[in-house]
Amino acid sequence: MLTVNDVSKTFFPGTVNERRALHQLSLTLAEGDFVTVIGSNGAGKSTLLNAVSGRLIADGGSIEIDGKNVTRLPDHRRAKYVGRVFQDPLAGTAPNLTIEENLSLAFLRGRRRGLGPGLGKKRRVQFVEQLSMLELGLEDRLTAKVGLLSGGQRQALSLLMAGFTQPRIMLLDEHTAALDPQRAELVTTLTQRIVDTGGLTTLMVTHNMEQAIRLGNRLIMMHEGQIVYEADAATKSSLTVQDLLREFTKIKGATLSDQAFLG
Numbered sequence: 001m002l003t004v005n006d007v008s009k010t011f012f013p014g015t016v017n018e019r020r021a022l023h024q025l026s027l028t029l030a031e032g033d034f035v036t037v038i039g040s041n042g043a044g045k046s047t048l049l050n051a052v053s054g055r056l057i058a059d060g061g062s063i064e065i066d067g068k069n070v071t072r073l074p075d076h077r078r079a080k081y082v083g084r085v086f087q088d089p090l091a092g093t094a095p096n097l098t099i100e101e102n103l104s105l106a107f108l109r110g111r112r113r114g115l116g117p118g119l120g121k122k123r124r125v126q127f128v129e130q131l132s133m134l135e136l137g138l139e140d141r142l143t144a145k146v147g148l149l150s151g152g153q154r155q156a157l158s159l160l161m162a163g164f165t166q167p168r169i170m171l172l173d174e175h176t177a178a179l180d181p182q183r184a185e186l187v188t189t190l191t192q193r194i195v196d197t198g199g200l201t202t203l204m205v206t207h208n209m210e211q212a213i214r215l216g217n218r219l220i221m222m223h224e225g226q227i228v229y230e231a232d233a234a235t236k237s238s239l240t241v242q243d244l245l246r247e248f249t250k251i252k253g254a255t256l257s258d259q260a261f262l263g
């Protein structure tokens, strides 16, 4: 489903600001895999997601989604394959548009743009159905401006929108990190539900090790642009936060950033 083969990315090469963000990284996700990604600050987690989404073009290596080589495709040409939710609840939705207009945009993503055809009666019924799944009462507020929603509600909506068109790959980039613990838990539960319902192939970056263990069927740990530890489904089912900390201390000089530990 997703093949990242030997991908490298260096920012400002040959200058004093040179930063090697990804170093010959390879990763393969089968259909329906849900891989959680942890690692130190600056390990290259977001760069990996950016390389997959096309926001950044890798310097070397190749990326295939569903057997199609997308390595050189810019993000707007990968949009129909990729759903993404960012850390910032403001990033995934348009505040001045209503809930149903935002959903329409998501629905039309990767197709011809325009709000008109998105707002038919049939589609509205579908929106209500999808919103009900969030259990936040948003289905009764279709014409409310999204800017009026709380961070957690917006993030739940972003998640729904990202999963709406059954993307071939779902990218979640610390999407619960900016929320208070209660809302983060809600969005985590919704994530599991939306991924399960759609059978979505997913890469999720998190700084919360407990969440990384609880969600998904595989886990990877990154450090300095490489995957330094990987747990398959069998290993992950009995993995503990202590195990992960132990793995991490094997990497000399590194400190694993973990929100759960930072409180």
Ligand SMILES: Nc1ncnc2c1ncn2[C@@H]1O[C@H](COP(=O)(O)OP(=O)(O)OP(=O)(O)O)[C@@H](O)[C@H]1O
Pocket (backbone or CB within 6 Å): 011, 012, 019, 020, 021, 039, 040, 041, 042, 043, 044, 045, 046, 047, 048
């Ligand atoms: N647009 C950019 N321009 C220059 N350097 C960048 C850029 N994006 C990332 N980097 C650098 O690349 C490295 C990897 O960054 P990245 O954001 O991928 O790490 P991360 O694992 O997501 O970190 P964090 O957990 O802190 O978000 C870092 O050294 C970072 O400073």
